[in-house]
Amino acid sequence: MRRADPEVLAEVLRAAEGIAVPTRDEEERLSSVAERVLGAVRSSFSGVEGYLGASVEGSAAKGTWVRSRPEVDVFVMFSPEIPGERLEELVVTRGIAALESVGASWRLRYAEHPYVEGFLSGVGVNVVGCYEVERGRWISAVDRTPYHTAYVSSRLDERLRREVRLAKAFAMGIGVYGAEIKVGGFSGYLMELLVLRSGGFIELLEDASRWRPPKVIEMTGELSEERALVLFQNSPLIVTDPVDPRRNVASAVTLTKLSEFVLAAKLFLARPSLDFFAPPRPRRPEAWREVIAIRFDRPQGLPVDTLWGEALKFARSVASSLSREGFEVRRWAVEGTEDSVLVLLELDRLELPTFALREGPPVWLENALDFVERHASDPLTAAGPWVDGERLYVLKRREARGAVELTRRWLEGRSVSVPRDLDGPLRRAEVVALDRDAANRLDSMGFGQFIDSFLDGRPPFLRAR
Amino acid sequence: MRRADPEVLAEVLRAAEGIAVPTRDEEERLSSVAERVLGAVRSSFSGVEGYLGASVEGSAAKGTWVRSRPEVDVFVMFSPEIPGERLEELVVTRGIAALESVGASWRLRYAEHPYVEGFLSGVGVNVVGCYEVERGRWISAVDRTPYHTAYVSSRLDERLRREVRLAKAFAMGIGVYGAEIKVGGFSGYLMELLVLRSGGFIELLEDASRWRPPKVIEMTGELSEERALVLFQNSPLIVTDPVDPRRNVASAVTLTKLSEFVLAAKLFLARPSLDFFAPPRPRRPEAWREVIAIRFDRPQGLPVDTLWGEALKFARSVASSLSREGFEVRRWAVEGTEDSVLVLLELDRLELPTFALREGPPVWLENALDFVERHASDPLTAAGPWVDGERLYVLKRREARGAVELTRRWLEGRSVSVPRDLDGPLRRAEVVALDRDAANRLDSMGFGQFIDSFLDGRPPFLRAR
Numbered sequence: 001m002r003r004a005d006p007e008v009l010a011e012v013l014r015a016a017e018g019i020a021v022p023t024r025d026e027e028e029r030l031s032s033v034a035e036r037v038l039g040a041v042r043s044s045f046s047g048v049e050g051y052l053g054a055s056v057e058g059s060a061a062k063g064t065w066v067r068s069r070p071e072v073d074v075f076v077m078f079s080p081e082i083p084g085e086r087l088e089e090l091v092v093t094r095g096i097a098a099l100e101s102v103g104a105s106w107r108l109r110y111a112e113h114p115y116v117e118g119f120l121s122g123v124g125v126n127v128v129g130c131y132e133v134e135r136g137r138w139i140s141a142v143d144r145t146p147y148h149t150a151y152v153s154s155r156l157d158e159r160l161r162r163e164v165r166l167a168k169a170f171a172m173g174i175g176v177y178g179a180e181i182k183v184g185g186f187s188g189y190l191m192e193l194l195v196l197r198s199g200g201f202i203e204l205l206e207d208a209s210r211w212r213p214p215k216v217i218e219m220t221g222e223l224s225e226e227r228a229l230v231l232f233q234n235s236p237l238i239v240t241d242p243v244d245p246r247r248n249v250a251s252a253v254t255l256t257k258l259s260e261f262v263l264a265a266k267l268f269l270a271r272p273s274l275d276f277f278a279p280p281r282p283r284r285p286e287a288w289r290e291v292i293a294i295r296f297d298r299p300q301g302l303p304v305d306t307l308w309g310e311a312l313k314f315a316r317s318v319a320s321s322l323s324r325e326g327f328e329v330r331r332w333a334v335e336g337t338e339d340s341v342l343v344l345l346e347l348d349r350l351e352l353p354t355f356a357l358r359e360g361p362p363v364w365l366e367n368a369l370d371f372v373e374r375h376a377s378d379p380l381t382a383a384g385p386w387v388d389g390e391r392l393y394v395l396k397r398r399e400a401r402g403a404v405e406l407t408r409r410w411l412e413g414r415s416v417s418v419p420r421d422l423d424g425p426l427r428r429a430e431v432v433a434l435d436r437d438a439a440n441r442l443d444s445m446g447f448g449q450f451i452d453s454f455l456d457g458r459p460p461f462l463r464a465r
Numbered sequence: 466m467r468r469a470d471p472e473v474l475a476e477v478l479r480a481a482e483g484i485a486v487p488t489r490d491e492e493e494r495l496s497s498v499a500e501r502v503l504g505a506v507r508s509s510f511s512g513v514e515g516y517l518g519a520s521v522e523g524s525a526a527k528g529t530w531v532r533s534r535p536e537v538d539v540f541v542m543f544s545p546e547i548p549g550e551r552l553e554e555l556v557v558t559r560g561i562a563a564l565e566s567v568g569a570s571w572r573l574r575y576a577e578h579p580y581v582e583g584f585l586s587g588v589g590v591n592v593v594g595c596y597e598v599e600r601g602r603w604i605s606a607v608d609r610t611p612y613h614t615a616y617v618s619s620r621l622d623e624r625l626r627r628e629v630r631l632a633k634a635f636a637m638g639i640g641v642y643g644a645e646i647k648v649g650g651f652s653g654y655l656m657e658l659l660v661l662r663s664g665g666f667i668e669l670l671e672d673a674s675r676w677r678p679p680k681v682i683e684m685t686g687e688l689s690e691e692r693a694l695v696l697f698q699n700s701p702l703i704v705t706d707p708v709d710p711r712r713n714v715a716s717a718v719t720l721t722k723l724s725e726f727v728l729a730a731k732l733f734l735a736r737p738s739l740d741f742f743a744p745p746r747p748r749r750p751e752a753w754r755e756v757i758a759i760r761f762d763r764p765q766g767l768p769v770d771t772l773w774g775e776a777l778k779f780a781r782s783v784a785s786s787l788s789r790e791g792f793e794v795r796r797w798a799v800e801g802t803e804d805s806v807l808v809l810l811e812l813d814r815l816e817l818p819t820f821a822l823r824e825g826p827p828v829w830l831e832n833a834l835d836f837v838e839r840h841a842s843d844p845l846t847a848a849g850p851w852v853d854g855e856r857l858y859v860l861k862r863r864e865a866r867g868a869v870e871l872t873r874r875w876l877e878g879r880s881v882s883v884p885r886d887l888d889g890p891l892r893r894a895e896v897v898a899l900d901r902d903a904a905n906r907l908d909s910m911g912f913g914q915f916i917d918s919f920l921d922g923r924p925p926f927l928r929a930r
Contacts, residue, residue, distance in 0.1 A: 002834070212829045213855065259852045263828040263837075270834060289820060289847065289860075330822050330860060331851065346848075346860075348822070353813040355754060357795050363728040364677045369467070369735060372728070376927060382754065383811075383922030386796065387724045390678070395754075395795060395811075395922060457848030457860060462841060 002270035009202070012272040013166065019277045020169035021162060022067040033123040034060055034072045036102050041074050041127060044098035048090060050082035052132050057149045059188055062156065064164045066172065071124040075146060077132040080139055087129045088113050095127035110303035112141050135243065147243040152192045159200075166201040167191050173277040174264040174461040176257045182308040182334070184254035186261070193219055193239055193249060205265040213258060214238060220245040264461045279460030282452040284439075289455065290350050291434035292403050293442065294318065294343040296425040298336055310419035311336070314426070315343045317417035321410055326352050327403055331457065335450035341425075342447050344454045345403075350433055352401040355382050360392030368392055407431045467735035474667070477737040478631065484742045485634035486627060487532040498588040499525055499537045501567050506539050506592060509563035513555060515547035517597050522614045524653055527621060529629045531637065536589040540611060542597040545604055552594045553578050560592035575768035577606050600708065612708040617657045624665075631666040632656045638742040639729040639926040641722045647773040647799075649719035651726070658684055658704055658714060670730040678723060679703060685710040729926045744925030747917040749904075754920065755815050756899035757868050758907065759783065759808040761890040763801055775884035776801070779891070780808045782882035786875055791817050792868055796922065800915035806890075807912050809919045810868075815898055817866040820847050825857030833857060872896045 022030070034056050045051045058073035059065035076095070078087050092108065095116035099106040104118035104125060118125040130146070131139040138144060156164065168191050171177040179187035186194075197217055198204035213236035216225045222245045223231070232238045236258045237250040268276050294315075299307065311334050319329045328348035335342050360371040375381050375394040383395040400406050408431050410416040418426050432438045439451055456463065487495070499521050510516045523538035524530035541560070543552050557573065560581035564571045569585035583590040595611070596604040603609060621629065633656050636642040644652035651659075662682055663669035678701035681690045687710045688696070697703045701723045702715040733741050759780075764772065776799050784794045793813035800807050825836040840846050840859040848860040865871050873896045875881040883891050897903045904916055921928065 255854050256852055259828040259855045263833060263852060263857075266828075266834060267837065285847070287819075287847070290818065328822065330820075330858075331848075331853070348818045348820070353755065354752075355795075355813070357793065357813070363724045363731075368728060369731060372732065372927065376923075382750070382752070383796075383920060385927060386922050386924060387721055387728060388796070389720050390724045392728075393795075455848060457851050458841075459851060462837065462850060 004270060004272050009272045012274055013202075015274050016166055016169065016277045017162065018067075019173075019274075020066055020165040022065065022070070026067060026070060029121055030060060030065070030070045030072065030123055033070075033120050033125065034074075037072060037074050037098070037104070037118070037120065037125050037127075040098040040102045041076060041095070044094045044101065045076055045090070048094065050079040050086075051090075052077040052079055055146065057145050061149045062153050062192070063161050064152070064156070064168065064188065064192060066165055066168050069172075070122070071126070073126045073128060073145070075142070076127065076129045077146075078129060080131050080133055080137075082131075084113065084140070087131075091115060091127065091129035095129075098127065099125065110301070111305070112303075138244070144241070144243050144247075148189050148241075151242055152189070152196070155196055156192075160195065163201040164192050164195045167195050167204055169277050170201070170205075170264075170268070171261070173275075173279055174260060175279075175459050176261050176264075179252035180308065181252070181305045181312065182336075183257070184252055185257040186253060187249070190239060190249045190253075193217075193242070202269075205269055208262055208265040209269055211237075211258075211262050213255060215258075217250075219249075260459050260461075264459075267461065273464065275464040276461050280463045281449065282456035282458070282463060284452045285455050288435055290347045290403075291455070292345050292347065292350065292407060292431065293434045293438055294345075294407065294429055294431050295442065295445070296341055296422065296429040298339055298341050299421050299425055302421055306421065307336070307341075308334070310422050311341050311343070313417055313419055314422055315345070318343065318407060318410070319345055321416050322347065322403060322407070325406060326356060331454075333450075333454050335447060337446040340445055340447070342442060342445075342450065344434065344451070346454075347403055350403045352398055352403075354398060354401070355395050356398050358394050358396050360385060360394060362390040363387060363392060364390065404431055404433055469735060469737050474737045477739055478667070480739050481631055481634065481742045482627065483532075484638075484739075485531055485630040487530065487535070491532060491535060494586055495525060495530070495535045495537065495588055498535075498585050498590065499539075502537060502539050502563070502569070502583070502585065502590050502592075505563040505567045506541060506560070509559045509566065510541055510555070513559065515544040515551075516555075517542040517544055520611065522593075522610050526614045527618050527629075527657070528626050529617070529621070529633065529653065529657060531630055531633050534637075535587070536591070538591045538593060538610075540607070541592065541594045542611075543594060545596050545598055545602075547596075549578065549605070552596075556580060556592065556594035560594075563592065564590070575766065576770070577768075603709070609706070609708055609712075613654050613706075616707055617654070617661070620661055621657075625660065628666040629657050629660045632660050632669055634742050635666070635670075635729075635733070636726070638740075638744055639725060640744075640924050641726050641729075644717035645773065646717070646770045646777065647801075648722070649717055650722040651718060652714070655704060655714045655718075658682075658707070667734075670734055673727055673730040674734055676702075676723070676727050678720060680723075684714075725924050725926075729924075732926065738929065740929040741926050745928045746914065747921035747923070747928060749917045750920050753900055755812045756920070757810050757812065757815065757872060757896065758899045758903055759810075759872065759894055759896050760907065760910070761806055761887065761894040763804055763806050764886050764890055767886055771886065772801070772806075773799070775887050776806050776808070778882055778884055779887055780810070783808065783872060783875070784810055786881050787812065787868060787872070790871060791821060796919075798915075798919050800912060802911040805910055805912070807907060807910075807915065809899065809916070811919075812868055815868045817863055817868075819863060819866070820860050821863050823859050823861050825850060825859060827855040828852060828857060829855065869896050869898055 041054045054076045057075045060072045099118040104120035106116050106118040109115050109117045116127040130142045133143050171186050176185040178185045194204050198207045215237050216228045217239045219242045220240045228238050232248040235248055236255045237253045238248050239250040241247040241249045315332055315334050319332050323329050330346045332345040361368050371392050372385050375385050380397045382397045385392050385394040506519045519541045522540045525537045564583040569583035571581050571583040574580050574582045581592040595607045598608050636651050641650040643650045659669050663672045680702050681693045682704045684707045685705045693703050697713040701720040702718045703713050704715040706712040706714045780797055780799050784797050788794050795811045797810040826833050836857050837850050840850050845862045847862045850857050850859040
């Protein structure tokens with residue numbers, strides 16, 4: 001493997017610290033926000049039935065948050081007897097009251113349970129409810145979080161905290177950070193475990209540059225690799241949770257994001273550069289290509305993973321319908337703003353050839369005669385049927401040839417997958433070819449950078465090459 | 466299986482006899498020509514060293530020739546001691562002399578050895594030299610012919626002769642008659658054996674409608690089916706030669722021609738019609754399609770199977786180069802006149818999309834970095850490289866997009882297969898898109914019906930549907 005000059009590498013890492021590690025001022029601002037919000041939450045929940053206490057969890061508690069991305073998770077612990085609905089109600093009402101009492105702005109967010117997201121002095125704050133339970137008696141998905149915080153905190157020292165921050169900033173820079181469905185990448189906790197296992201950031205990249213899926217990293221000491229492969233089939237990356245051996249911390253990581261991480265690791269080791277941490281913005285290419293755009297209104301009040309699950313499913317269904325029709329779908333991607341969702345698909349061309357080749361049965365089969373009868377008298381038959389090898393073929397004139405036209409038809413006829421929550425918005429979807437006019441309109445709706453990045457095609461870490 | 470009304474079938478067969486069975490006048494004309502030519506050949510060769518006699522062979526001798534296709538094969542037998550070159554020289558000089566002595570026109574033809582083709586009173590005559598040898602001691606390919614004539618003649622009666630003629634006329638009508646490489650179909654001798662084996666024409670169609678390749682018909686009583694399959698691998702139809710168990714009489718039959726025969730048999734039995742014997746001519750469709758035409762001069766003095774072997778090889782090579790480049794080659798065909806050879810290829814379109822998707826290696830491989838470096842800095846890169854799944858991809862601007870332009874380049878650069886005998890003619894080949902002008906020019910060169918038939922696409926027996 002190619003390796004860069006160690007001095008060059010050291011210099012890039014020193015510069016990357018400026019991107020990854022918060023300044024003393026930022027640290028203090030975060031501490032102050034964390035303290036104020038924690039105090040307000042404790043007052044707000046004090047005396048509530050089933051309330052057992054509140055604590056700061058996550059990257060703020062572990063000291064692993066990345067510069068310019070300060071975020072405080074305040075967890076409110078409840079007794080397991082409290083029903084889920086009551087917990088939700090309490091978190092929403094009392095959480096909002098707490099945030100308002102310190103002058104924070106807020107809005108509701110939806111995961112398994114709703115939680116309150118606030119902003120105070122430029123710091124993001126989440127007020128999240130969970131159950132205080134013994135290991136393994138999890139009631140809600142976030143009940144593990146305090147255990148994660150404790151596991152990681154007890155193992156990090158000053159050096160490793162810096163290494164985790166570099167690793168997270170690297171994952172952010174190369175575009176693989178985030179376990180949400182929209183990204184399919186690496187969570188903060190996963191990055192922490194990986195750095196702990198490898199012993200440092202560069203050591204992690206060295207390890208990752210040799211990974212091949214399915215890659216197993218066993219953190220619990222309780223499972224064999226074989227057993228882990230059986231338990232977590234179809235996961236390209238398996239990192240067992242030291243807090244819960246039945247959980248794969250890397251279950252969200254898609255093969256594509258894993259591959260991007262591995263490729264970026266190799267490239268960085270071969271030629272370290274600050275571009276991996278602060279990638280150049282994509283520029284819009286001069287030539288227009290064969291792209292169709294489907295824009296629809298974003299349904300409100302949906303858990304974000306539900307929205308993206310449905311949006312990706314819809315996009316995948318359009319892509320496979322287009323392939324089936326004879327288009328070559330080169331790439332597709334989905335992006336959202338607060339109001340809109342945009343699907344882009346790049347094809348080999350926006351218009352199919354006039355004639356389509358249709359393959360029939362081998363002549364030995366009984367239905368060969370049916371194929372002949374059906375096509376011989378069809379006015380759409382342009383040539384044939386003929387025999388080549390053992391099979392019948394026929395050339396048909398296509399009734400519809402445009403990707404935009406076909407997609408509109410499929411949407412009207414609901415012959416692409418239309419997930420429930422997107423039904424209304426997709427009835428009013430706009431389907432257009434991405435030409436200059438369409439791009440200008442979509443730019444003004446906040447999709448400019450997404451369009452640039454889609455047309456550029458490269459993941460962030462390849463933009464500088 | 467669907468079966469027609471027996472009375473309808475009988476009526477069609479009666480009418481087909483008018484196409485298949487010669488009139489008394491034609492029979493008499495053929496006999497008279499055969500007698501005159503045989504007499505002339507005997508006089509011409511009389512006294513020549515190694516000459517052992519002459520006889521009428523083939524369909525004229527067996528009484529199995531088809532109406533309007535009278536043909537007399539006069540075989541001149543030589544002693545095995547005569548060297549091949551001497552035999553060729555004698556056949557050419559004395560054969561020409563014999564034909565001229567009866568006032569026949571003539572020209573030389575080339576197979577394994579040259580032979581003389583003549584015309585007299587509208588009847589085709591071939592003067593062919595062979596060795597008189599015992600079974601199995603064959604020197605030249607045609608030495609078996611007298612044995613074939615004897616085998617078939619001794620087994621045919623009046624009824625079976627009519628059945629053979631119907632079967633041959635059917636094979637001609639549906640376009641599968643002829644063992645030459647250009648056709649890849651059924652020889653006359655093969656049709657005779659098949660009718661003998663099935664016991665009649667309709668009986669043969671009944672049998673053939675149930676064939677699936679590889680189909681073995683063992684005529685020698687000396688081979689098992691398993692052994693025949695081993696001996697004649699890759700032959701879709703195996704009919705062992707009663708005169709030579711090591712020979713597959715059907716070795717020329719391609720899978721396509723076999724399949725056409727089977728399909729035509731099924732269709733005829735389901736809906737008998739005289740169209741199978743006298744197919745409608747194809748008509749030129751109104752819409753032009755995406756066809757490229759390559760015309761070149763026909764090299765003279767080549768054995769016809771050599772020419773067609775090379776022409777088909779060349780066409781196949783162009784088709785596979787076009788596929789590799791991204792075109793979908795729907796069909797191709799080759800036709801020749803006395804002066805010219807024409808290759809037609811129908812594509813999905815004559816122009817490729819502006820951009821081509823190039824697949825790179827999985828990121829785990831060492832050469833992934835090379836792929837990134839090579840394409841990231843290439844001015845022809847339109848988007849990417851990007852990662853999808855485990856692989857790298859890149860979108861490239863194509864330098865050449867037209868099928869005609871690309872084919873011309875390949876011909877100039879000899880990067881398609883150019884068989885030796887076609888080298889000169891292909892240097893001066895014309896490559897054009899088949900539009901109205903090009904078609905008019907090619908029509909005037911004698912390719913009109915070939916073009917019609919290619920554009921129509923149907924084999925003759927499907928044209929009436």
